[in-house]
Amino acid sequence: MKKVTILGVTGSIGTQTLDVIRNDINNFDIVGISANTNWEKIIPIIEEFKPKYVAMMDREASVKLEKHCREKNYSTEILQGLEGLNYISTLAEVDVVVTSVVGMIGLVPTIKAINAGKDIALANKETLVAAGGLVMEAARKNHVNILPVDSEHGAIFQCLQGNRLENVNKIILTASGGPFRGKSKQQLVEIKPEEALKHPKWNMGKKVSIDSSTLMNKGLEVIEAHWLFGVDYENIQVVVHPQSIIHSMVEYVDGSVIAQLSSTDMRLPIQYAINYPERNNAVIDKLDFYNMGNLTFEKPDMDTFKCLKLAYSAGRMGGNMPAIMNAANEVAVELFLDYKIKYLQIEYIIEKCMNKFEHQTRPNLEEILEIDLRVREYVRNNYDKE
Structure with a gap:
């Protein structure tokens, strides 16, 4: 039986992972799960799969979920923030970590899971985009499989x-x-x-x-x-x-x-990743x-659609440029969804950040995280000045 942690369990990939496991429940045990703010959606997951740990990124959500679990006498332990994600990603009993959170928040827990020797079913694009060299080197060093879910x-x-x-x-x-x-x-x-x-x-x-x-x-x-x-x-x-x-x-x-x-149907690549190297009956x-x-x-x-061209350019430049591009894109998408910028400003903001911030060829993890924060702050503070 494989023991699994799912980061981002209430999202699209997370819920479809639950569906895959539900159809093969005798071969999987969900040990840890995480979510951002949707604590009410976690309750039926706890009732069905009985994970030992739940990590909520949002503090208020974790408090509400913990109160509910106490009232219902659930044995599940409620954790909080990035520390909680890191904890459930490195549990000794876990075999595979499904990283289905969206954005840069998945990078650190993924690297920590790799360093703890866990196989990774990877659905978080930003992890490899921002720090692909570091992630793959850590995987080789720790003899870990990176199993793609996309x-x-x-x-x-x-x-x-x-x-x-x-x-x-x-x-x-x-x-x-x-x-x-x-x-x-x-x-x-x-x-x-x-x-x-x-x-x-x-x-x-x-x-x-x-x-x-x-x-x-x-x-x-x-x-x-x-x-x-x-x-x-x-x-x-x-x-x-x-x-x-x-x-x-x-x-x-x-x-x-x-x-x-x-x-x-995303359930097929999820199923193949978490069962690798075996194939199970179709879901x-x-x-x-x-x-x-x-x-x-x-x-x-x-x-x-210039974003594809910008991504090729960032990839060829390497170093911290994909992280710069990714951070600019994440914030620009947030601003567009909030009706604060126009659609074509997304690519404009990305290109401007790629030209503005200094290209570093061999950044370490701390430098990648630092440039990520700097780009995000710049975009949030200057989008309305363009």
């Missing part, structure tokens, strides 16, 4: 099974194109948050949905793929595939291309090839 990286991981990395010619990341595929720059000027949140294929959280609409999500995945699979940026290609049936492909030196296909709808229709492919428009 549908694209999970697909690549499957396409690589039984093959050698030195025989890979190119990684092909597929993208749905988001809700604004085919639109011109001018058509994006007055886009509102509610429009950007309407993803055509995937059910995701707000931040990831906005990133998908700007193609920043695909840019983050390009940087992730570089670190996960050791492939140069010149050999990572993005292809728009609106049907989202092919989740990614690997081209080998002999010209063969291996693709992974499935229905658009998703299987493909019906007779009724699938056509599969089409397009080149991404990186002039209209």
